[in-house]
Amino acid sequence: MANIDMFRREAADLLGTRGFTFDPELVEPWLTDWRGRYTGKAVGLASPASTEEVARFVTLCAAHDVPIVPQGGNSGMSGGATPDESGASVVLSLRRMNSFREVNAAARQITCDAGVVLQTLHDTVEMEGLRFPLTLGGKGSATIGGLISTNAGGTQVLRHGTMRAQVLGIEAVLADGTIFSCLVPLKKDNRGFDLKQLLIGSEGTLGIVTAATLRLLPEIAERRVAWIGLSSISKARELLLHCEKMVGDALEAFEIIPAHCLDSVLAYLPEARSPLAGANAWHALVELVAGSGETDRLDQLAEDMLQSALERDLIEDAVISTSEAQAEAFWQLRDSISPAERAIGPAMQHDISVPVARMPEFVETASSRIEERFPGTRAIGFGHLGDGNIHFHVLAPPGAVRGEWERSDGKVISAYVHDLVTDFGGSISAEHGIGQMKRDELGRLGDPVALGLMRSVKQALDPRGILNPGKLVPLAPGGSRP
Template sequence: MSAPRSTALSDAPYAPTAAETTALEQIKALVGPKGWTTDPADMEPNLVEWRGLYKGRALMVVKPITTEEVSGVLKICNGAHIPVVPQGGNTSLCGGSVPFETGNEIVLSLARMNKVRSVDPLNYTMTVEAGCVLQSLQEEAARADRYFPLSLAAEGSCMIGGNLGTNAGGTNVLRYGNTRELTLGLEVVLPDGRIWNGLGSLRKDNTGYDLKHLFVGSEGTLGIITAAVLKLFPKPRDIRTAFCAIRDVDAALELLQRARAESGDSVETFELIPRLVIDLVLKHMPDCQDPLGERYEMYTLIELVTTSDNDEGIEERFEAILGTAMEDGLILDAALAQNEHQRQEFWKLRENASESQKVEGASIKHDVSVPVASLPAFYKAAAEAIRNVDENARIVAFGHAGDGNLHYNVAEPEGGDSDAFLNRWDDYNRAVHDVVVSFGGSISAEHGIGRLKREELAHYKDPVALDLMRTLKAAIDPNGIMNPGKMI
């Protein structure tokens, strides 16, 4: 796999055929003047990947407002063999939501399909359209005195359709599971335009294949998710947050084990943050500050929640857990948030981790997972593998230790040559991913495959699994119009 670099566009744009031109005119008539654009300035945000690794072209950006319009667009595109790139908030980190440089595709944005169709507090569900911004769904659930726990740094702009398409994870997987586990039903438009109405809200339904699992995590390669039934939970009544300096990764796992057992399994978040991440955030994000007076090598951000109005002992239990861990040498220092403002100050250090790396310079990112018990050994083995590539490379490994997911990123050596660093992309990938696989892990824990990891997937995935994936793709999308060139 060659290193992905900012892609250059050729001078000559794609010239559509007569059949494609006719199809595009049909799409324009179907969605109306507000539902499409070919203006280069208007299309620009839909054509560039968040990190700038990929910049594509498109025949048109289409923004349908109903499922029926999505159906009509796909029917037209399938007949004319026009490739379609589904897109939500375009916050993908793997190039899965932007078109290729060829310019022969259309981008189908779900941004205008942003209605909450219903909220059922008694059934603990809400039915929403794919273009709803994640943060707005969290707020909608809160208004119904319920909780939608999916939470990630991009929640102010990412859309639930993209979260579903990539099976997004985030900070609360430890307690609630990832997006797949938060989904009861889907509405999907198939490549030929047929609409599958699978918007069931049942917890139990054993009437054959559970088809929603085909589309969650499929990255738009099998169809377009237009709506979903999502699980809700009791709204947290109290959240206790601590920012702890810890001895090492082994100590982090021991602290996690104790906290889960001694709190009645009320740990919602358990994030691992090395000192280098703190330094980068403090360097590039001026409104952030270090919660502790001294420097330490490793930290964890841990939260306990209670959904009971009568649980007055959560603070005492949390303090007891942390106090014992400090006496036993697991925790070296700690700060407990005394109010919501302090809690958000802690979170800034975690949520700005990716942005600070982007500002710092070139980095090679690995979104990986291993069994939780293997985290300490993996951490050491991966560091050794990176040092064998370049002993001066900076390891920026942080993330959701509670569920075994680390963003094991490698930053260029300080003051180094960015081009020389990126030219060893394959070496760093192989170093990290070989170690991941040796521990029975995954090369993509929550960001998906997209374009970035397609060759890596082919290298590491079980051949039988790949064959089954290709069989499903061929059966559901025989003309290959759905997000071609992504994932498989």
């Protein structure tokens, strides 16, 4: 049992008044996740200013057996950065570590601290004529460390991959306070395991990411965004294959949106307008991009792509953005789906993935089965068709009480959704991590061999179990701590 008073004194001596506090009013805002689903307690809030301070603080925590809950922007979707209710853990915020260590425009690389906010990264590299090829709705609060720890995705995964593909090097503090430093990227390096890949997506359970070297790309000179009306999600899949064949690497994003989602957004945003005049069962949001020297052909490429799709009876109607403002308006419709659906009433929101070729089949099959098995619900799927990532929402029946329905029927529905996903050979977490929300479901549905390997790695790197306990790694049979 840790001596909390002694730990607090030593932590304050180590980090100073800016670096450590246990004032309830200062700690309280960081004890609840941004969606308000998880609230815990903590012995204090640590905010180190450097990797060396993180290392010394972790060493202190290990000596006192105080568990650590790392936290970036606190914008996760699975409760992975929230302490439990025991009050035994300390929250470790990386927000003060927000410096850019090196910008190498010639090599198209940037090295930055884990607390750098994604939007700040975008703005910084834009001044160098470059871009970071990952974006998402929470870019104004999400931090680089959090994005790495959860292997975040977003709307550009189709062309550029998840966060895992953007990380060239990494620095992290391990459970014993030692610093793993692998920030210098090498194209070829066969000195054994790629340890940085082990840390990416580990949600702070194997080490605390403190810095990273990231890849950059030349900035986009022009883009064209098309809003397309479709008769079915199967047609959307055919259209995606057609677009990939027609335009190749110019295809930056391909999102699918059912009519229900668009209607919800139009009701939620009074100033918004439907891009198309008629009614369509499904919609696709397609973005084409061109670099410097390639802009002249972009309009023709977009027009040829849509004209040939129309001739092949793949689409019903389409409009191409004629300005950056219109392109942003199209994307606002897509980005507003989740809040618009939440405004309707209670819902169970699932971040799942299935094999890309089976995504239309899954949406059609799962929706009908859920609505039949749970009368009054409405099941809808939208998202990143090109990578198989579905945001699958099940809306509660009219009159359901928010909070009560999610804890009762909602849990049963989510378990059924996860069963269907597993039957399709998919994943119960596509881009938002496991956290505490899906840990038990991973234990129920995960491959026993894979789960055993995860527990073995956790035990090897964190034998005392002080790094983000209760997250990601399911308990071993019998409930023992991994």
